[in-house]
Amino acid sequence: MWDYTEKVLDLFYNPKNQGAIEDPSEAGVAVVFGEVGSIACGDALRLHLKIEVEADRILDARFQTFGCTSAIASSSALTEIIKGITLDEALNVSNRDIANYLGGLPEEKMHCSVMGQEALEAAIYKYRGIEVEHHEEDDGALICSCFGVSENRIRRVVIENNLTTVEQVTSYVKAGGGCSSCAAEIEDLIAAVQQEKALTATRVAAEIATAQAQNRPLTTVQKISLIQTALQEVRPMLLADGGDVELYDIEGDVVKVVLKGACGSCESSTATLKNAIEVRLRERVLPNLVVEAVA
């Protein structure tokens, strides 16, 4: 039996926002749905969105899911996460956000959270009139013919979730989980992504060094890169206490972060923010940075 969190079980037994949204024919409101998966693959999701056209905001979200416990819980979590946010904000919702909302998923079940993210994109792309067939995700060579997974889809999930093994890729998008004949190709793809990542890091580091040597101010991209690196150094300490931190945005010298898990509700979160995170960022990036938490 899978080791599910209380949240997963709660949303499975008591799912929120199940069902479809009928077209309300209200002025200024649009209804759209996005669907991913198939009955052949063993899981499928149809996500319905009710959108306030003027504000480009999701008024309501509902789901219909064919799948296991975690597929149903992930779908329900997704609808809770996206209600009330704009479509642009929704496009930034990652499968990891869904998994985090659930307090985690067994790694073998991460593909359920990916399905949620993909259905959300499908719905928004459909609403915006972007042909799904021409979506970037569907371009590129087909790597896994058993589950119909393209190179770009694997590339994306590897980057977003920092995956390093074929088994992880299989858990996230099922690729390689059938006949396994594509395992070597997936391995090559992971290696290529890691190499690109390393090259980018080297390039940014060189640019930063040059800028600092010439007393030039850092570009925003350089700042983000350094901040992300510094946050990675802080994260293990926060994770050990059941918390986490994520970069939300930067505005000038103000760094906005999201405190997650135990850090979000902790009474001493201000101390964490200032003593642990801000001090580290000032050391590593710029001495005048100010760190603020966003809800």
Add this chain to the structure above:
Amino acid sequence: MSAVIYLDNNATTQVDPEVVAAILPYLTQYYGNPSSMHSFGGQVGKALKQARNQVASLLGAEESEIIFTSCGTEGNNTAIRAAIAAQPDRKHLITTQVEHACVLNLFKQLEKQGYTVTYLSVNRKGQLDLMELEAAITGSTALVSTMYANNETGTVFPVEQAGAIAKEYGATFHVDAVQVAGKLPLNMKTSTIDLMTISGHKLHAPKGVGALFVRRGFRFRPLLVGGHQERGRRAGTENVAGIVGLGKAAELAQLHLADVATEKKLRDRLEKGLLAISDTELNGDRKNRLPNTTNIGFKYIEGEAILLSLDQYGICASSGSACTSGSLEPSHVLRAMGLPYTILHGSIRFSLSRNTTESDIDLVLEVMPGIVERLRALSPFNNDQAEWLQDREEAVVGAR
């Protein structure tokens, strides 16, 4: 959670209290090594002999034809390798597509070692076609290895006829009878079977013990070599407590064979009630089937979600869906039967035992309609004509 309603007996069974009582002295008082020359060990040796007799009696075999093993996997691996060793010049092997992983994976390994393997198909009921066996077998066939009954559907194969065909061509005939021992009468004296595997924990003995029937005169080559235990056919100090337990369990199974009719009645009542739910189908051969097993496909919903919903009521069953395992592919047995995906992913196996009661069945019948209704309300699929279902199923199946 309320008391456990255990309907997963094809996975494992509850150890019978009488078996526990028989085992205990061999974990505490009689701890000697049966191979020792002193009388303290010798009395343990007598217990092994008694257990061998009890198992032989259940199988209708001779005491000398029983080798104790650690499990069904060891029994099957030993039998298949012994059969190959017995006829080293023959390089063709026959099995079925629906065997247990311990058989299928061994055959895959043997293919890499130069053997040719024919995997016989099954029909929609999970039943073998003996004509296919006749068409496949040749004078080069060393072994025909098949289950007696399938663990997922309960479908019982015509093993005696299959064995007769194997004999015609001089091939060894091995049968994995793990699901059958204690459920159907067996008589090796009049059988065509050369080698037959059973496993203790499927018949109310503990896990970690099994037995292999080896017909007298068969040229047996051991898998485990070492000491002279089991007359040199399976080295390693015997799991005395487990073997004593298996012996007692075999004795009890023989006594309870008459009760199987009651089990079947309960199974039939459960099955009838579940098939009354709309969009359900029986998977397996209604006629040639184990008396304790029913496998039902609940269309448009997924197995793990059903199992977890049943778990809320303390009901234990099993599913062939991919999501119940680390694998991403649903049951190879149900796929080999050619079931449509609408049924495949939502198939649930209920397997009863002599401990199953009327009230167990009542509870399942009471809660299952609500579970199915709730999950179907969540599902985007609700009938075979759903346009999205058709398109997607074709698209993905076509890509495979």
